[in-house]
Amino acid sequence: MTQDRTGIQLEAVRLRLGSTDFTFDAQLPAGRITAIAGASGSGKSTLLNLVAGFETPDSGRVLIDGLDMTDRHPSKRPVSLVFQDNNLFAHLDLFTNVGLGLDPTLSLDAAAKRAVSEALSRVGLAGFERRRPPTLSGGERQRAAFARALVRRKPVLLLDEPFAALDPGLRSDMAKLLVSLHRETENTVLMVSHDAGEVMALAGHILFVDAGRIVFGGTPQAFEKSEISAINRFLGA
Numbered sequence: 428m429t430q431d432r433t434g435i436q437l438e439a440v441r442l443r444l445g446s447t448d449f450t451f452d453a454q455l456p457a458g459r460i461t462a463i464a465g466a467s468g469s470g471k472s473t474l475l476n477l478v479a480g481f482e483t484p485d486s487g488r489v490l491i492d493g494l495d496m497t498d499r500h501p502s503k504r505p506v507s508l509v510f511q512d513n514n515l516f517a518h519l520d521l522f523t524n525v526g527l528g529l530d531p532t533l534s535l536d537a538a539a540k541r542a543v544s545e546a547l548s549r550v551g552l553a554g555f556e557r558r559r560p561p562t563l564s565g566g567e568r569q570r571a572a573f574a575r576a577l578v579r580r581k582p583v584l585l586l587d588e589p590f591a592a593l594d595p596g597l598r599s600d601m602a603k604l605l606v607s608l609h610r611e612t613e614n615t616v617l618m619v620s621h622d623a624g625e626v627m628a629l630a631g632h633i634l635f636v637d638a639g640r641i642v643f644g645g646t647p648q649a650f651e652k653s654e655i656s657a658i659n660r661f662l663g664a
């Protein structure tokens with residue numbers, strides 16, 4: 428691991444979308460899994476989109492490992508992404524889909540091709556290289572999306588409800604896969620989730636968003652003891 432990993436900072440970030448105002452101030456630890464939790468419509472995806480670069484703040488700054496990302500194009504940020512709907516190209520086989528994570532022009536040398544096969548194998552999809560996404564189960568497609576993120580070897584992994592479309596058994600398998608990939612890569616993970624069980628099982632750090640603001644940032648232990656009513660509702664207390 429490099430010495431100067433300081434994680435993700437949102438410094439006095441302000442954004443207005445339609446009639447909704449967002450204000451985010453946060454410091455997210457490097458090398459940990461941080462969950463962004465909150466009710467539907469609270470602003471979880473918006474926060475993630477600000478880090479990914481799909482939204483640009485009206486004011487304030489977004490930093491990753493100390494570098495100002497605020498005006499940097501999403502493709503130039505040191506992040507990889509996994510979404511609920513996995514965004515695989517249906518007409519391309521898995522090898523190509525994962526290879527695109529490495530190089531959009533697909534000019535892959537022998538080492539890059541090996542990396543693609545290793546990533547598929549790491550998520551349990553060895554031998555699936557020539558299969559196209561429509562021939563796979565939902566869980567297999569989501570594994571392929573993880574392989575595509577993995578192969579990029581970026582210091583930050585952004586996940587937006589990555590398991591939401593899966594049934595409970597698969598959700599728990601994928602959660603285990605995420606934890607084991609995280610142990611290996613020690614990357615900084617930011618994961619949107621509206622599932623209290625998932626948040627408590629996976630996160631080492633939690634941000635809770637309510638009405639466009641972060642109303643809690645801290646450990647799962649402190650989160651459980653919080654007396655904020657929106658958090659108690661979220662935890663089903």
Ligand SMILES: Nc1ncnc2c1ncn2[C@@H]1O[C@H](COP(=O)(O)OP(=O)(O)OP(=O)(O)O)[C@@H](O)[C@H]1O
Nearest residue numbers: 444445446447466467468469470471472473474621
């Ligand atoms: N481009 C936009 N224009 C106008 N309003 C927007 C836009 N994007 C998001 N919003 C609004 O901002 C609020 C927060 O949206 P966001 O998607 O961040 O919430 P969320 O917490 O991720 O919700 P969910 O759990 O339902 O996905 C919502 O009320 C949404 O309608």
